[in-house]
Amino acid sequence: MSESPTIIYCHCAYARVIPAEVKNDVLDTLSESNQAFEAVSDLCEMSARKDPRLKELAAHPQLRIAACYPRAVKWLFASGDADLAEDAKVINMREDSAENICQALLEAE
Amino acid sequence: MSVLTHTKLRILLFEGEGSLPLQNRSAILRALLEKGYNVSRVTTGSSPNPEAIQGPILVLGAFKDAPPSESTDDSGKINVYFRDIQGKNGDAIIDLVEGTRDGAAIPKPGGWKPWFPVIDYDRCTDCMQCLSFCLFDVYGVDDKGSIVVQNQDNCKTDCPACSRVCPDVAIMFPKYRHGPMNGAEVKPEDVQREAMKIDISALLGGDIYSALRNRSAKARSRFSKERDDERALKERKKCLNKLKDTLDIPMEVLGALPSLDQIKQRAEEAKLRAEKAIQEQNKDS
Ligand code: SF4
Numbered sequence: 001m002s003e004s005p006t007i008i009y010c011h012c013a014y015a016r017v018i019p020a021e022v023k024n025d026v027l028d029t030l031s032e033s034n035q036a037f038e039a040v041s042d043l044c045e046m047s048a049r050k051d052p053r054l055k056e057l058a059a060h061p062q063l064r065i066a067a068c069y070p071r072a073v074k075w076l077f078a079s080g081d082a083d084l085a086e087d088a089k090v091i092n093m094r095e096d097s098a099e100n101i102c103q104a105l106l107e108a109e
Numbered sequence: 110m111s112v113l114t115h116t117k118l119r120i121l122l123f124e125g126e127g128s129l130p131l132q133n134r135s136a137i138l139r140a141l142l143e144k145g146y147n148v149s150r151v152t153t154g155s156s157p158n159p160e161a162i163q164g165p166i167l168v169l170g171a172f173k174d175a176p177p178s179e180s181t182d183d184s185g186k187i188n189v190y191f192r193d194i195q196g197k198n199g200d201a202i203i204d205l206v207e208g209t210r211d212g213a214a215i216p217k218p219g220g221w222k223p224w225f226p227v228i229d230y231d232r233c234t235d236c237m238q239c240l241s242f243c244l245f246d247v248y249g250v251d252d253k254g255s256i257v258v259q260n261q262d263n264c265k266t267d268c269p270a271c272s273r274v275c276p277d278v279a280i281m282f283p284k285y286r287h288g289p290m291n292g293a294e295v296k297p298e299d300v301q302r303e304a305m306k307i308d309i310s311a312l313l314g315g316d317i318y319s320a321l322r323n324r325s326a327k328a329r330s331r332f333s334k335e336r337d338d339e340r341a342l343k344e345r346k347k348c349l350n351k352l353k354d355t356l357d358i359p360m361e362v363l364g365a366l367p368s369l370d371q372i373k374q375r376a377e378e379a380k381l382r383a384e385k386a387i388q389e390q391n392k393d394s
């Protein structure tokens with residue numbers, strides 16, 4: 001398993017709660033970087049399905065997750081039987097600017 | 110098959126060894142995500158975890174040498190599909206993906222807006238109010254007697270009503286517009302505000318379902334005497350509007366509530382389940 005941070009980007013595909021320009025800017029910046037990342041269509045759906053992939057992702061060290069409120073994301077993972085590690089960092093695309101989000105996702109440790 | 114149990118096709122957007130960089134990867138990713146697919150972007154130097162390479166997986170890339178179109182696992186079952194997307198735009202790639210998914214008899218992703226309550230167990234006190242309130246079997250109790258969300262897809266889309274009956278502001282709907290129900294931090298004034306909402310519903314007659322029941326029953330007896338259908342309709346609308354505004358329940362949900370007898374029966378069943386769970390908790394403590 002790689003020891004570098006794993007980035008998860010949530011596209012929140014079934015709702016319009018994340019400003020479209022933030023979502024698109026973050027996805028564009030991640031795509032333009034040379035960084036591997038996991039783009040998921042909708043973390044809520046994965047949680048409801050108890051998608052086994054959620055557990056695999058939660059097991060990665062140093063997770064950086066671009067989604068919504070950290071409290072919601074923490075308990076969405078938990079309800080998908082995939083507890084997040086203490087060092088997982090959740091970045092809130094509902095509130096933060098695309099610039100800050102990308103910086104937090106891509107910054108070197 | 111329930112949308113929550115079917116297999117999902119996972120996609121690797123491959124730009125590693127043996128492939129060319131993709132020009133339009135952001136547009137490709139967006140198109141796939143919008144259709145409900147999860148995509149791992151793989152770059153040179155990154156390699157997907159071995160445990161993650163479990164089918165069914167579709168690898169998309171601009172390959173330098175044509176790869177085999179499929180590979181099989183030890184049992185001979187196809188678990189990885191390869192498709193060359195060199196020069197293709199988003200729509201053509203979606204067609205390719207959908208064709209591969211159909212051919213592999215994997216269900217189409219999406220089709221359900223993931224709207225359901227998520228419990229913040231740092232706040233929940235296991236009081237079972239939500240269990241006794243919900244008429245649609247969304248909540249249940251686990252083998253330790255704690256509240257759980259058990260039937261997410263029974264929840265009524267865009268209806269956040271149960272979060273309003275939680276005295277501890279522990280129920281979130283991550284796709285809700287407003288905080289703290291959307292997962293924003295809970296402030297002391299939120300707890301007070303949410304408590305006020307419960308008082309309002311108490312004023313209406315206990316809970317919204319009994320309110321609905323009582324108001325409609327009252328209206329029925331009055332109007333059966335008066336035989337005034339128009340006024341009955343007006344009264345019902347007034348009652349529903351009040352509930353809609355107080356608890357932010359969408360009109361479609363109120364309109365789709367079961368008959369009054371069914372509501373009564375389900376409310377009693379839910380209440381009994383909650384009482385039983387609380388008795389179990391008391392026994393254990
Ligand atoms: S986790 Fe947040 S950002 Fe992701 S799908 Fe759910 S509500 Fe949307």
Ligand code: SF4
Pocket residue numbers: 228232233234235236237238239240256274275276277278279280
């Ligand atoms: S109403 Fe709130 S505190 Fe009570 S069991 Fe449900 S989530 Fe927990």
